[in-house]
Amino acid sequence: MSSDKVIKTSVRSLVEFVLRSGDLSAAFTGSSRMVDGSRIHRHIQKSQGSEYEPEISLSIVVERPDVKIQISGRADGVITAKDEAGMVQVTIDEIKSVTEELEAIEEGHNLLHWAQAKCYAYIYAVQHGLKQVSVQISYCQVTTLEIKAFKQRYSILELSDFFNCLITEYAMWANRLGEWINERNNSAQLLQFPFSAFRHGQRQLAVAVYKTLSMGLKLFAQAPTGTGKTMATVFPAVKALGMGHVEKIFFLTAKTVTRQLAEEAFDRLRQAGLKCKTLTLTAKEKTCFVPGAACTPEECPYAQGYYDRINLALNDCWRLEAFTREAIEQCAREHRICPFELSLELAFWTDAVICDYNYVFDPRVYLKQFFHENDAQYCFLIDEAHNLVDRARDMFSAEITKQSFLDIKKSVNDQLPQLAKAAGKINTFLLKTGKSCVEKPAVGEFDYFIREQSLTDILPLLRKFMDLAEKWLAKNQQADFREELMDIYFKVNAYLRTSEMYDERYVTYVEKIDKDIKLKLFCVNPSELLKQAVKRGRAAIYFSATLTPLNYFLEILGGEEGDGKIVVPSPFTHNNLALLVADNISTTYKTREKTYDLIVESTTAAIKARAGNYLVFLPSYRYMEEVYQRFSLKNPLIRVVRQIGEMTEEERAEFLCQFSGDNVETLVGFAVLGGVFGEGIDLTGERLIGAIIVGVGLPKVCLEREIIRQWFDKNNRQGYEYAYVYPGMNKVLQAAGRVIRTEQDRGLVLLIDERLSQSRYRRLFPPEWHGAVSAKNVHSIYAKAKGFWQG
Numbered sequence: 087m088s089s090d091k092v093i094k095t096s097v098r099s100l101v102e103f104v105l106r107s108g109d110l111s112a113a114f115t116g117s118s119r120m121v122d123g124s125r126i127h128r129h130i131q132k133s134q135g136s137e138y139e140p141e142i143s144l145s146i147v148v149e150r151p152d153v154k155i156q157i158s159g160r161a162d163g164v165i166t167a168k169d170e171a172g173m174v175q176v177t178i179d180e181i182k183s184v185t186e187e188l189e190a191i192e193e194g195h196n197l198l199h200w201a202q203a204k205c206y207a208y209i210y211a212v213q214h215g216l217k218q219v220s221v222q223i224s225y226c227q228v229t230t231l232e233i234k235a236f237k238q239r240y241s242i243l244e245l246s247d248f249f250n251c252l253i254t255e256y257a258m259w260a261n262r263l264g265e266w267i268n269e270r271n272n273s274a275q276l277l278q279f280p281f282s283a284f285r286h287g288q289r290q291l292a293v294a295v296y297k298t299l300s301m302g303l304k305l306f307a308q309a310p311t312g313t314g315k316t317m318a319t320v321f322p323a324v325k326a327l328g329m330g331h332v333e334k335i336f337f338l339t340a341k342t343v344t345r346q347l348a349e350e351a352f353d354r355l356r357q358a359g360l361k362c363k364t365l366t367l368t369a370k371e372k373t374c375f376v377p378g379a380a381c382t383p384e385e386c387p388y389a390q391g392y393y394d395r396i397n398l399a400l401n402d403c404w405r406l407e408a409f410t411r412e413a414i415e416q417c418a419r420e421h422r423i424c425p426f427e428l429s430l431e432l433a434f435w436t437d438a439v440i441c442d443y444n445y446v447f448d449p450r451v452y453l454k455q456f457f458h459e460n461d462a463q464y465c466f467l468i469d470e471a472h473n474l475v476d477r478a479r480d481m482f483s484a485e486i487t488k489q490s491f492l493d494i495k496k497s498v499n500d501q502l503p504q505l506a507k508a509a510g511k512i513n514t515f516l517l518k519t520g521k522s523c524v525e526k527p528a529v530g531e532f533d534y535f536i537r538e539q540s541l542t543d544i545l546p547l548l549r550k551f552m553d554l555a556e557k558w559l560a561k562n563q564q565a566d567f568r569e570e571l572m573d574i575y576f577k578v579n580a581y582l583r584t585s586e587m588y589d590e591r592y593v594t595y596v597e598k599i600d601k602d603i604k605l606k607l608f609c610v611n612p613s614e615l616l617k618q619a620v621k622r623g624r625a626a627i628y629f630s631a632t633l634t635p636l637n638y639f640l641e642i643l644g645g646e647e648g649d650g651k652i653v654v655p656s657p658f659t660h661n662n663l664a665l666l667v668a669d670n671i672s673t674t675y676k677t678r679e680k681t682y683d684l685i686v687e688s689t690t691a692a693i694k695a696r697a698g699n700y701l702v703f704l705p706s707y708r709y710m711e712e713v714y715q716r717f718s719l720k721n722p723l724i725r726v727v728r729q730i731g732e733m734t735e736e737e738r739a740e741f742l743c744q745f746s747g748d749n750v751e752t753l754v755g756f757a758v759l760g761g762v763f764g765e766g767i768d769l770t771g772e773r774l775i776g777a778i779i780v781g782v783g784l785p786k787v788c789l790e791r792e793i794i795r796q797w798f799d800k801n802n803r804q805g806y807e808y809a810y811v812y813p814g815m816n817k818v819l820q821a822a823g824r825v826i827r828t829e830q831d832r833g834l835v836l837l838i839d840e841r842l843s844q845s846r847y848r849r850l851f852p853p854e855w856h857g858a859v860s861a862k863n864v865h866s867i868y869a870k871a872k873g874f875w876q877g
Contacts, residue, residue: 091267092147093260094333097159097209099434099455101201103397104255109383110392110424130163130181130226130233137167138179144209148253153261155253161206165222177220177237178207184225185560188234191225199223200238205252208245217242229553262404263435266363270437273361274328279321280358285829286657288314294652295627296322299465300331302624305650306471306640308633310854311823312657312831315629316344319467320351323627324360327437332465332624334456335438338446339469340477342735343766348440348469349410356407365409365433367441370426373415381424382562388424395421396431409436430455443474447619448481449587450580457622464623470765471628472816475642478612484584485606486548488516490574497567502558508551515544519596520603533598534789540588540607541596552578581607587615593793608790610797617644632819634850638812656854663826663854664834664874666692666861669843673781678709685838686716689754689778691864692836693724695871697752698775699745703759703821705781707731713780714756721754728756729763738762747772759783760817763824770827776834777825782841783817784810807846815850834871836861 095103131140145158163179180203184191200223207219222237284292291309298305299322309315323335337348345366352364371377379385399421406413409432418425433439433453445453446466456462468474495509519541523533555575559568584607591611597604609615620626633639636651671684685704693700702717704710707729714728727744730737741763744753749772757763760783785791791809799805818837825833837858841847851858861867 091264092154092156093264093267094156094158095256095260097144097157097202097205100157100252100256101198101205103259104252105198105201106393106396108391108393110389110427111382130224134163134165137165139164139166142210144206144213146209146212150253150257150261153257153264155257155260157205157209157253159202159206159209161203161210162224164210175218175220176210176214176216177222178203178210179222179224180206181224181226183228185228185556188225188227188232191234193236195223195225201248201252204240204245204248207240208242208249211242211245219245229557266361270361270363271328271330273359274324277321277324277328277355277358277360280317280354285312285314287654288318288657291315291318291629291652291654292322294650295319296326298627298650299323299326299625300329302331303648303650304620304626304645305628305652306633306636306643306645307627307629307650307652307654308636309629309631309652309654310656310658310852311631312827312829313631313654314657315631316347316351316469317354319469319627319629320348321355323438323465323467324355324362326465327362331463333463334436335465335467336446336623337438337440337467337469338443339440340443340473341470341766343768344469345440347768349408352438353408361407362438363407363409363436364438364440365414365429365436366411367429367433367439367445368411368414368426369442373411373425373429375415375419375425386424388418388422390422392423392427395423396428399423399428400431400435403432404435443468443477444481446622447474447478447616449583450481452619452622462623466620466623466626468626468628470630471643472630472632472639472820474616474628475612475639476813478616478643479609482584482587482609482612482615483607484577484581485604486512486516486574486577486581487605488513488520488603489601490577491516491551494567494570494574497570501565501567502554505551505554505558508547508554512544512547512551515547516596516603516605519544519605520598523596523598523603534595536593536595536793538590538593540585540592540594541605542585544605545582545585548578548582552582584609589614591615593797595789595793597789608793610794611642611801613642613644615644617646620644631823632816634816634819634852635812638808642808656852658826658829658831658854660854660857661877662832664871665822665855665858666834666836666867666870667842667858668836668838668861668867669840670862671838671840673705673839678712682712682716685713685780686720687864688836688838688867689713689717690721691868692776692778692834692871693752693754695834695868696775696875697750699749699753699755699769699773700776700778701755701757701763701774701821701824702778703757703764703780705759705783706786707758709780710756710758717754717756724752724754726754726756729758729761733762742767742769745769745773759821764817765820765823767824768827769824771831774824774833776836777821778836778838779818779821780838781814781818782811782839782847783814785813811846811850815847819850819852834874836867836871 140163142161142164144161147154147156161178162181165177165179167175169175180199182199203221203223207221211219218239218241220237220239222235224233224235226233291307294305326332327335339345349366375388376386381389383390399417403417414429415425418428444451491509491513495506499506523535555571588607591614593608593610595606595608628643668688671681689702704713718726795805795809798808822835825835859870861870
């Protein structure tokens with residue numbers, strides 16, 4: 087391999103990879119791994135004298151035949167002091183927080199802790215020319231903050247022997263990875279675009295993406311359906327990977343369908359000669375071989391001896407390039423290991439990871455093993471970025487409920503009376519807080535109150551509860567209430583974490599729901615937190631067919647001055663789309679009952695102009711059901727299907743399979759606007775020739791939507807647009823985008839809502855919609871649709 091290629095790893099990853107053994111155990115480890123670690127480090131570091139230097143970054147490059155390995159990390163502390171003889175002595179301090187009582191901690195408590203500290207000691211000794219270094223492990227009990235330290239002294243020869251043994255073991259894998267990277271880079275540099283030609287606008291987008299990635303910037307790209315957005319982002323990202331501008335690609339999306347499109351794009355590039363390993367990361371609950379079992383060797387056979395077999399499994403599946411869910415599960419079964427943990431291991435060795443947004447953005451579950459240093463050269467391709475706004479609000483918010491504390495109080499009262507008492511105090515606090523709620527019938531059916539500041543009085547109560555719960559959970563004992571306690575523990579943990587991020591972009595609200603009371607820290611404006619999260623990589627591309635208006639999305643997704651913006655024109659001729667607007671029919675909640683039959687008549691007129699497959703999108707399930715029933719009665723000879731609530735993946739696939747290009751007679755499918763069939767589905771050619779879209783997609787008026795409206799009204803006087811209009815019209819644009827998917831497609835879109843005559847909605851029409859035709863009655867709809875099909 088090339089002698090200038092350096093394989094990078096962290097001290098922790100090196101130690102764990104080489105020395106791990108035994109069982110996989112997800113036994114409870116306490117908040118020391120989640121919340122208190124940083125606090126404890128700061129506590130110990132601040133309590134030391136001037137001879138203590140905290141957080142020392144260390145790095146060394148080691149050469150082996152055919153490979154260079156860079157090992158980096160950060161020592162918690164370096165103590166430089168003189169001994170009794172006046173000689174300077176250096177000690178490397180490694181801080182570990184524990185939930186166990188310190189009496190149970192012995193010197194050999196965890197050999198990986200010593201190994202990690204010895205690596206830091208070796209690197210420090212080499213860089214400072216030291217012949218001897220001491221290593222200290224400082225265990226801190228998370229509740230009492232008491233410290234128990236163990237100390238050993240090593241010569242540079244002892245440290246060198248230990249370190250070189252680790253490197254020798256790791257070098258085989260590093261060499262293999264280095265050879266693969268060379269092969270990948272060479273193939274990426276030679277790779278040609280996998281189609282005979284770029285679509286109109288596709289090259290423009292691909293060039294903008296490559297420039298953004300090579301310069302380490304951000305780009306917000308709106309590219310209409312049919313542009314080939316997936317390939318226009320993946321192809322230049324692969325080229326940037328081959329040129330060394332980025333180290334790993336993260337393709338982020340919220341839907342299974344778009345993950346499949348990403349897999350297909352990489353497959354096509356491999357067919358064109360690319361060497362590239364990709365991993366599709368699937369949620370743990372979807373891949374678990376023993377649903378309901380704890381991730382412990384006692385309950386799950388795939389956890390027993392996991393670390394004894396994981397490297398064999400990695401070696402066995404190294405030959406693969408596409409680590410799909412199916413491939414990972416097959417390998418995991420063959421080696422009897424957990425498929426989810428295997429996928430996390432494989433992520434280190436792959437070139438591209440296809441996964442959900444939360445693995446990068448969610449503070450609870452993001453992949454800390456990749457992002458804790460914030461200095462890696464990763465790129466983020468954020469697909470369907472319009473979905474990230476509400477997802478981010480969910481990820482950065484947290485809530486607790488009174489009933490959950492009352493329930494856990496009853497469950498643990500006999501065995502854990504102190505914990506029950508702590509839960510009771512929180513229940514009482516929330517009960518008292520709930521009495522402050524006032525009724526707001528204009529907003530909905532709930533009582534609530536809102537305030538800009540967090541309710542800080544509850545935080546000590548929550549911390550007390552968490553400390554007591556953690557103390558019991560850390561014993562890893564079984565009890566009927568264990569799962570219930572774990573669930574509420576993590577919710578409290580999330581609430582406390584969120585309270586630390588709380589600023590002017592948050593709102594606190596208390597809401598009475600039946601007999602329960604909910605307290606929520608609601609992230610109204612996630613822009614700043616998204617801006618910080620995306621710094622975990624080097625560059626980011628936010629792309630969607632519907633980033634409309636673009637400046638709104640740039641602001642709400644954490645864009646900054648200087649970030650790139652691009653609006654790609656539609657690749658299709660306008661003559662292939664007939665866009666009719668029936669802006670004389672009201673679909674508001676108050677008038678719906680009066681216009682059901684008008685909707686049915688307008689839909690009937692549109693589809694009778696030509697036989698084929700159509701989708702009708704309506705604002706809600708109730709609205710859809712009413713129109714579906716009336717349409718079926720009026721048109722008994724037309725085959726109809728409809729979306730049902732909470733459809734499984736198999737049921738969704740069955741629904742879409744009915745939209746066959748071979749259908750001779752008309753098929754009309756009814757679906758909810760903004761639902762699973764409103765975006766991400768690809769029915770090309772005759773599989774879908776028309777869509778009727780009822781309404782402007784406004785989200786249902788509810789407490790959180792009203793909070794968003796009020797917050798942005800106060801801050802930029804665009805509250806209604808930010809809370810309702812922009813999210814609503816995004817659904818309309820996405821639904822309409824189901825019709826024209828390729829250059830050969832021709833189709834009809836009928837928009838029904840009188841509000842579409844207003845400028846606040848019309849100005850959101852994309853350029854390719856500027857030829858929209860008004861159709862104010864049934865006869866006009868039929869005539870203009872018929873004329874389009876005959877033209």
